Amino acid sequence: MKKFSFIALLMAVMLLIAACGGSGGGDSSSGEGGEDKTYKVGIDTTYPPFEFEENGEYTGIDIDIINAIAKNQGFKIEFNPMDFGGIIPALQANQLDIAIAGMSITDERKKVVDFSDPYFDAGxxxxxxxxxxxxxxxxxxxxxxxxxxxxxxxxxxxxxxxxxxxxxxxxxxxxxxxxxxxxxxxxxxxxxxxxxxxxxxxxxxxxxxxxGERLTGDQYGIAVLKGQNAEVLEKINTGLQELRDSGEYDKIINKYIGE
Known part of the structure; x- marks a missing residue:
């Protein structure tokens, strides 16, 4: 009886170890729900008031918005500063997951990226x-x-x-x-x-x-590679709407562009 109990206990422990090993995935960035997910975000830090560097820190409207969305939706971000012209190619090369860089939503860009809901009216x-x-x-x-x-x-x-x-x-x-x-x-x-x-x-x-008058009625959007990141795009849109509903969006805009 004792021998049987020991064997049963040993088998239970082995099953438990196997179950834990199978569900861990070995990658903290892929946890269910995305809480530990880290996204690489392309920015252009020569574009104040949307993105710039001050006292060694990235700041601006875009920086505050994407940080607030990440906090709201439970994911992490890693900023990758680069020339604006290189951001979409970096998305295409899978070097970035997200781009927020005062990027106007255009039909040409829609051929290669999916945009979030507009977050700023420019021109x-x-x-x-x-x-x-x-x-x-x-x-x-x-x-x-x-x-x-x-x-x-x-x-x-x-x-x-x-x-x-x-x-x-x-x-x-x-x-x-x-x-x-x-x-x-x-x-x-x-x-x-x-x-x-x-x-x-x-x-x-x-x-x-x-x-003169404004020449265009551009709107800015947050971009991901076309057809590849529907999950993160949904998080961005959900987070953006919650920022608007809570009033945090207006606080961010007024911080940099007060009336």
């Missing part, structure tokens, strides 16, 4: 030096040089309308270089999302101003 605007009185609209750009940031909707808009308005496009890898090009007179005008340039002018004292 392109023309920007010139403070003393410039010659440029107030696209019709004034014939023979001028238009500075744009590579990979952005501003760059796409500039290339699409280059022949129509007769200007020359100059591309840059980051926003500060683009701003400087207009400030020092090497370019006549730049195209930028309105909230970005309005923040830059206010915070940095740039000798620039916006002119």
């Amino acid at each position: 392109l605007t023309l920007v010139v030096t403070s003393e410039n009185t010659d440029i107030t609209s696209l019709d004034d750009l014939k023979g001028k040089t238009v500075a744009v940031k590579s990979g952005t909707t501003g760059a796409e808009f500039a290339r699409a309308n280059e022949d129509k308005y007769g200007y020359e496009v100059a591309q840059f890898e980051d926003s500060p270089s683009m701003f400087q090009e207009v400030s020092n007179g090497n370019a006549d005008v730049l195209l930028e999302d309105y909230p970005v340039i309005a923040y830059a002018i206010a915070q940095s004292g740039l000798d620039l101003k916006t002119v």
